[in-house]
Amino acid sequence: MSLLFLFLFLFFIFLQPVFSLNQEGLYLYQFKLSVDDPDSSLSSWNNRDQTPCNWSGITCHDGTNTTTTTTVTQINLSNFNIAGPLPTSILCRLTNLATLILTNNSINETLPSGISLCTSLTHLDLSQNLLTGTLPETLPLLSNLRHLDLTANNFSGSIPISFGTFQKLEVVSLVYNLLESYIPASLGNITTLRTLNLSYNPFQPSRIPPEIGNLTNLEILWLSSCNLVGVIPESFGNLKKLSVLDLSMNNLEGSIPSSLALMTSLKQIELYNNSLSGELPSGMSNLTSLRLIDVAMNRIGGVIPDELCRLPLESLNLYENRFTGELPASIADSPNLYEFKIFTNLLSGELPENLGKNGPLIWFDVSNNSFSGKIPASLCERGALEELLMIHNSFSGDIPVSLGACRTLTRFRLGFNNLSGEVPVGLWGLPHVYLLELVDNSFSGSIANTIGGAGNLSLLTISNNKFSGAIPEEIGRLVNLQEFSAGNNQFNYSLPESIVNLSQLGILDLHNNKISGELPKGIPSLKKLNELNLASNEIGGKIPEKIGSMSVLNFLDLSSNRFSGNVPMSLQNLKLNQLNLSYNLLSGEIPPLMAKDMYRDSFIGNPGLCGDLKGLCDVGGEGKSANFVWLLRAIFIIAALVFVFGVIWFYFKYKNIKKARSIDKTKWTLMSFHKLGFGEDEVLNCLDEDNVIGSGSSGKVYKVVLRNGEAVAVKKIWGGVQMEMESGDTKKKQFQDNAFDAEVETLGKIRHKNIVKLWCCCTTRDCKLLVYEYMPNGSLGDLLHSNKGGLLDWPTRYKIALDSAEGLSYLHHDCVPPIVHRDVKSNNILLDEDFSAKVADFGLAKAVESNGRGTKSMSVIAGSCGYIAPEYAYTLRVNEKSDTYSFGVVILELVTGRKPVDPEFGEKDLVMWACNTLDQKGIDHVLDSRLDSFFKEEICKVLNIGLMCTSPLPINRPAMRRVVKMLQEVGPESQSKSSQKAGKLSPYYYDDGSDHGSVA
Structure with a gap:
C-alpha cells in the first residue's frame, strides 16, 4: 500500500511541470477569456503549455540570454x-x-486610465479599433513610452x-479621430518627438502653435x-531635421514664410x-x-522660380494657382521628375524643348494655361509616360x-x-x-486601321476637326x-x-x-447606347423597327438625312429626352403617342x-366623319360631367366661404417682418380648400392672390388635435408650438x-x-421627381445647387449665432419663376452654441429619412456638418434624378447606392x-462635391462656404461650354471624374 502512495506521489511530481502554466501564461489565458475571438485567432493559447512563449503573437525574452525565453516582452495581435474592452488590469501585470x-481589431469602449500602470511599455499601438471617450490624462505616466499610435x-x-x-516620446499619431478643441501648445515641450501626426480631426478653427517650432528633433509633421x-x-x-511637412487641406492664409528655406532636410x-x-x-x-x-x-502667384526647377525634384504640383510668365527651361534638366x-x-510661352528627356515623366498636365508652340518630341523619351494632358492652350x-510609339x-x-496635320x-x-x-483642333487625314490594336480604349472624342475618309472596320474590335x-468632321462612306460589335457603346455622335x-x-443590338446622333449626314434607308x-436610349437625332419609310x-x-427626325423622306402616320x-x-x-399635328398632312375623309361624331358625343358627356361637378363644387365652396366669414377677425394678432401692402382680412378670406397647394407635417399651405394681383403662400397650423380625411384614412395632427416659434424666430430676422x-x-x-x-415653381423635390423632371436641364440644376448652397452658407457663417437648419431636403428648397432656389421650412432650425460644439443633444432624431447624417443617429448632436451632409444628398438627387430612398435601393439609401454603383458599374x-x-464633365465635378459632402466622417465634409466656392469654380467653365455649344454645336469632352478638373 505504501508503494502505491509512493508511486502516485512521484507521478504527480513529474507531471506537474507538464500541465502547469506559469504566472504570465495564466494572465494571458485570462486575457483570452476576457475578449471575443470569432476567428479563433487565439486557438494556440492553451493552458497545457508551461509558458506562453510559443503562442501566436507572443514574444519572450529574459533580457540577458537571447536563447532563454522566460518573460513576455511583446504582444502583437494585429x-x-x-x-x-481592453483588459489593462490583466495586461499590466x-x-x-x-x-x-x-x-486593426474591434477593441471598444474607452481606453482605461489604468494603462498608465504598464510602466515598462515603450511601444503602444491601438490603431484602427473602436475606442471612444477622451484620451487619458495619465498616459504621460508611461515614462518609457517612445511610440504612441x-x-x-x-x-x-x-x-x-x-x-x-x-519624457521619451518619439512618435505620436492621433490621425482620423474625433478630437475637438485645438492643438495644445504644450506639445512643443516634447523635445524628443520625431513624428507628430494629428491629421483628419475636427478641431475648432485655430492657429498652428508657434511652440511646434521648438521640436528641433522633429522629422515628420503631418497636420492635414x-x-x-x-x-x-x-x-x-x-x-532643421524636418523631412516631411504636410499642412494640406486647411484654411491657412498669408504667404509661405521665408524661413521655409532654412529647413534644409525637407524632402x-x-x-x-x-x-x-x-x-x-x-x-x-x-x-x-x-x-x-x-x-x-491656393492663390500663389508670380513666376515659377528657376532655383526651384533646378532641385532634384520627383513631383512638382503647382496647379490651380496664379503663376505667370514662362516655364523655366531648367525644369527639363531634372533627372528624377x-x-x-x-x-x-x-x-x-513655349515648353522647354528637352522636357522629358532627362527625367522619367509619368504624369504630365499643363492644361488650362496659355502655352503655345510645338509639343516637345521628348516627352516620352524615357518610355514611362502614362498621362499627357495639354487641353485648353494654344499649342500648334x-x-x-x-508619341505614337509611347x-x-x-x-x-x-x-x-x-x-494640325495627321x-x-x-x-x-x-x-x-x-x-x-x-x-477642337485642325487635324486632318483619316483614322488609321491600327486603331484595332487599342484594346483598352473607352473614350474616343475627335469632334470639330477635319478628319475624312471612311471609319475603318477595325473600330469594331474596341470591345471596351x-x-x-x-x-x-468630313467622314464619308x-x-x-x-x-454593332461595340457592346459597351453609350454615345455615338457622328453629326455633321x-x-x-x-x-x-444590328444597331438595335447596342443595348447600352444612350445617345445616337447622326444628324446632318447623307444616310438613307429605313429606320430599324x-x-x-x-x-x-434617350437622345436620338437622325435629322437632315435621307431616311425613308x-x-x-x-x-x-x-x-426620349430628345428626338429629332426632321428633314428626311419619311412617310405614313406618326406613332399615336407621339x-x-x-x-x-x-x-x-x-x-x-x-398625323394630328399642325404642319403634317390630315388623315382621310372617313376618318374625319367618324372623328366628328365621336367629338360631338365627347362634348355632350363632358358638358354633363362639368355641370354635375359644378353644382357639387358650388355647394362646398359656399360652405367654406360661410365658414371663413364666421371667423372672428378681430381676435387675430398680426406681426409683420417687412413693409406690407395687405392686411389679414385679405389672407383670411382666401383660406379655403380650393386654394390648398400643399400639406406638410405641421399644417396646410394655401396660395392666396391679393387684391393687387400678387400672390403669397400661407401655412396654417391649427392648435390641439385636428381630425382630417386624407386618402381615405383619418390622421391626427398635433399642434407644435416649437415649430412655429422656430420658424418665426429664424425667418423673422433673416434677409x-x-x-x-x-x-x-x-x-x-x-x-x-x-x-x-x-414660389410659382413649387419645391425642388416635387418638380425633380415628377414627370416634369426632364424640364430641369443641367444649367438650371446647377443654379439651384449654387443658390441653395449660398443660402445655407449664410446661415452657417454669416448669422450670429450660426443657425443649423436640421431639415435640409429637396422638398424644403423652393423655386421662383426663374428657378432661383430659396431654402424654406425652418421648423426644426436651431442656433449653434457659442462654445462651438454645435447644438445641444436632441432627445429624438429630427429630420427626414435619407437626409440624416450618420453620426446624428447615435450622438443626437447636430452641427453645421449635419446640414452639409443633407445638402450633399440634395446634390446627389440633382445629379442622379433619384429620390433619397427608393425601393430599388433595398436597405441602402441614395448615398450608398451612388457609391456602390460608381465602384461596380461606373459613372x-x-x-x-x-x-x-x-455637360457631363461639369456634372461629374458636382457629383464629386456631393460625395465630399456626404462623407461618413464629419471632418471630411467641407464647410458650406467651401462648398459654395467649389460650385462657383464649376460655374464659369459651365457657361463657357454653353457658349461653345451654342456657337459650334460641338459636344465638349467630359472626363471620368479622375481628371485634374475633378473637385475632390
Missing part, C-alpha cells in the same frame, strides 16, 4: 479580429511588457495638456485637415488646398534634399511621331488647341490608352469603347458593319459629316408624314436672397398663420439619363 500592438479610433474631446510632459487658420509660423525655420512639402498667397519664398535652392512639392489649389502638374494657371504644329500611355488629351499612325493603336481626346464622338449608305442592321428595344411604332416604347406638341419640331420637313421671405405671421388662440412669398449608371451629356 489583424486578429478580436473584440471587447506583465511587468516586462514593452510592446503592445493591437492594430491611436490612429483611426473614435476618441473625442481635446488632447490633454498633460501630453506635454512625455485639422481646420487650421492663420499663417504658417516663422518658427518652423527651427525644424516633401504639401501645402495644397489652402488659401495661401504671395509668391514662393526665395532661397529654395538651399533645399537640396527636396523631392516633392505640392502647393496646388516623374510627376509634373501645373494646370489652371496663367503661364505662357503636329503631334510628334515619337506604349505606356493611358490618357491622351490634346483638345482645344491649334494643332495623327501618327501608331497613336491610334496604343494598347493601354483608354482616353483619346483631340477635339463607351463613347465615340466625331461630329463636325457608310458606317462600318462592325460597329458626309456619311452615306444605310444604318447597319427594333430601335424601340434600345431601352436606355415609316416612323417605327416601337419609338413609343422609349423614354402626336403631341412637344414632338412637333421632331417631324417637320418630311412631306409624306401624317438673404436664397432664404424664403417671411412676410408676417397671424395668430389666435387656436390657429397660427405664416405668410411667405409665393454612366449614376447620372440622370435625362441630362444632356454635353
Whole structure:
C-alpha cells in the first residue's frame, strides 16, 4: 500500500511541470477569456503549455540570454479580429511588457486610465479599433513610452495638456479621430518627438502653435485637415531635421514664410488646398534634399522660380494657382521628375524643348494655361509616360511621331488647341490608352486601321476637326469603347458593319459629316447606347423597327438625312429626352403617342408624314366623319360631367366661404417682418380648400392672390388635435408650438436672397398663420421627381445647387449665432419663376452654441429619412456638418434624378447606392439619363462635391462656404461650354471624374 502512495506521489511530481502554466501564461489565458475571438485567432493559447512563449503573437525574452525565453516582452495581435474592452488590469501585470500592438481589431469602449500602470511599455499601438471617450490624462505616466499610435479610433474631446510632459516620446499619431478643441501648445515641450501626426480631426478653427517650432528633433509633421487658420509660423525655420511637412487641406492664409528655406532636410512639402498667397519664398535652392512639392489649389502667384526647377525634384504640383510668365527651361534638366502638374494657371510661352528627356515623366498636365508652340518630341523619351494632358492652350504644329510609339500611355488629351496635320499612325493603336481626346483642333487625314490594336480604349472624342475618309472596320474590335464622338468632321462612306460589335457603346455622335449608305442592321443590338446622333449626314434607308428595344436610349437625332419609310411604332416604347427626325423622306402616320406638341419640331420637313399635328398632312375623309361624331358625343358627356361637378363644387365652396366669414377677425394678432401692402382680412378670406397647394407635417399651405394681383403662400397650423380625411384614412395632427416659434424666430430676422421671405405671421388662440412669398415653381423635390423632371436641364440644376448652397452658407457663417437648419431636403428648397432656389421650412432650425460644439443633444432624431447624417443617429448632436451632409444628398438627387430612398435601393439609401454603383458599374449608371451629356464633365465635378459632402466622417465634409466656392469654380467653365455649344454645336469632352478638373 505504501508503494502505491509512493508511486502516485512521484507521478504527480513529474507531471506537474507538464500541465502547469506559469504566472504570465495564466494572465494571458485570462486575457483570452476576457475578449471575443470569432476567428479563433487565439486557438494556440492553451493552458497545457508551461509558458506562453510559443503562442501566436507572443514574444519572450529574459533580457540577458537571447536563447532563454522566460518573460513576455511583446504582444502583437494585429489583424486578429478580436473584440471587447481592453483588459489593462490583466495586461499590466506583465511587468516586462514593452510592446503592445493591437492594430486593426474591434477593441471598444474607452481606453482605461489604468494603462498608465504598464510602466515598462515603450511601444503602444491601438490603431484602427473602436475606442471612444477622451484620451487619458495619465498616459504621460508611461515614462518609457517612445511610440504612441491611436490612429483611426473614435476618441473625442481635446488632447490633454498633460501630453506635454512625455519624457521619451518619439512618435505620436492621433490621425482620423474625433478630437475637438485645438492643438495644445504644450506639445512643443516634447523635445524628443520625431513624428507628430494629428491629421483628419475636427478641431475648432485655430492657429498652428508657434511652440511646434521648438521640436528641433522633429522629422515628420503631418497636420492635414485639422481646420487650421492663420499663417504658417516663422518658427518652423527651427525644424532643421524636418523631412516631411504636410499642412494640406486647411484654411491657412498669408504667404509661405521665408524661413521655409532654412529647413534644409525637407524632402516633401504639401501645402495644397489652402488659401495661401504671395509668391514662393526665395532661397529654395538651399533645399537640396527636396523631392516633392505640392502647393496646388491656393492663390500663389508670380513666376515659377528657376532655383526651384533646378532641385532634384520627383513631383512638382503647382496647379490651380496664379503663376505667370514662362516655364523655366531648367525644369527639363531634372533627372528624377516623374510627376509634373501645373494646370489652371496663367503661364505662357513655349515648353522647354528637352522636357522629358532627362527625367522619367509619368504624369504630365499643363492644361488650362496659355502655352503655345510645338509639343516637345521628348516627352516620352524615357518610355514611362502614362498621362499627357495639354487641353485648353494654344499649342500648334503636329503631334510628334515619337508619341505614337509611347506604349505606356493611358490618357491622351490634346483638345482645344491649334494643332494640325495627321495623327501618327501608331497613336491610334496604343494598347493601354483608354482616353483619346483631340477635339477642337485642325487635324486632318483619316483614322488609321491600327486603331484595332487599342484594346483598352473607352473614350474616343475627335469632334470639330477635319478628319475624312471612311471609319475603318477595325473600330469594331474596341470591345471596351463607351463613347465615340466625331461630329463636325468630313467622314464619308457608310458606317462600318462592325460597329454593332461595340457592346459597351453609350454615345455615338457622328453629326455633321458626309456619311452615306444605310444604318447597319444590328444597331438595335447596342443595348447600352444612350445617345445616337447622326444628324446632318447623307444616310438613307429605313429606320430599324427594333430601335424601340434600345431601352436606355434617350437622345436620338437622325435629322437632315435621307431616311425613308415609316416612323417605327416601337419609338413609343422609349423614354426620349430628345428626338429629332426632321428633314428626311419619311412617310405614313406618326406613332399615336407621339402626336403631341412637344414632338412637333421632331417631324417637320418630311412631306409624306401624317398625323394630328399642325404642319403634317390630315388623315382621310372617313376618318374625319367618324372623328366628328365621336367629338360631338365627347362634348355632350363632358358638358354633363362639368355641370354635375359644378353644382357639387358650388355647394362646398359656399360652405367654406360661410365658414371663413364666421371667423372672428378681430381676435387675430398680426406681426409683420417687412413693409406690407395687405392686411389679414385679405389672407383670411382666401383660406379655403380650393386654394390648398400643399400639406406638410405641421399644417396646410394655401396660395392666396391679393387684391393687387400678387400672390403669397400661407401655412396654417391649427392648435390641439385636428381630425382630417386624407386618402381615405383619418390622421391626427398635433399642434407644435416649437415649430412655429422656430420658424418665426429664424425667418423673422433673416434677409438673404436664397432664404424664403417671411412676410408676417397671424395668430389666435387656436390657429397660427405664416405668410411667405409665393414660389410659382413649387419645391425642388416635387418638380425633380415628377414627370416634369426632364424640364430641369443641367444649367438650371446647377443654379439651384449654387443658390441653395449660398443660402445655407449664410446661415452657417454669416448669422450670429450660426443657425443649423436640421431639415435640409429637396422638398424644403423652393423655386421662383426663374428657378432661383430659396431654402424654406425652418421648423426644426436651431442656433449653434457659442462654445462651438454645435447644438445641444436632441432627445429624438429630427429630420427626414435619407437626409440624416450618420453620426446624428447615435450622438443626437447636430452641427453645421449635419446640414452639409443633407445638402450633399440634395446634390446627389440633382445629379442622379433619384429620390433619397427608393425601393430599388433595398436597405441602402441614395448615398450608398451612388457609391456602390460608381465602384461596380461606373459613372454612366449614376447620372440622370435625362441630362444632356454635353455637360457631363461639369456634372461629374458636382457629383464629386456631393460625395465630399456626404462623407461618413464629419471632418471630411467641407464647410458650406467651401462648398459654395467649389460650385462657383464649376460655374464659369459651365457657361463657357454653353457658349461653345451654342456657337459650334460641338459636344465638349467630359472626363471620368479622375481628371485634374475633378473637385475632390
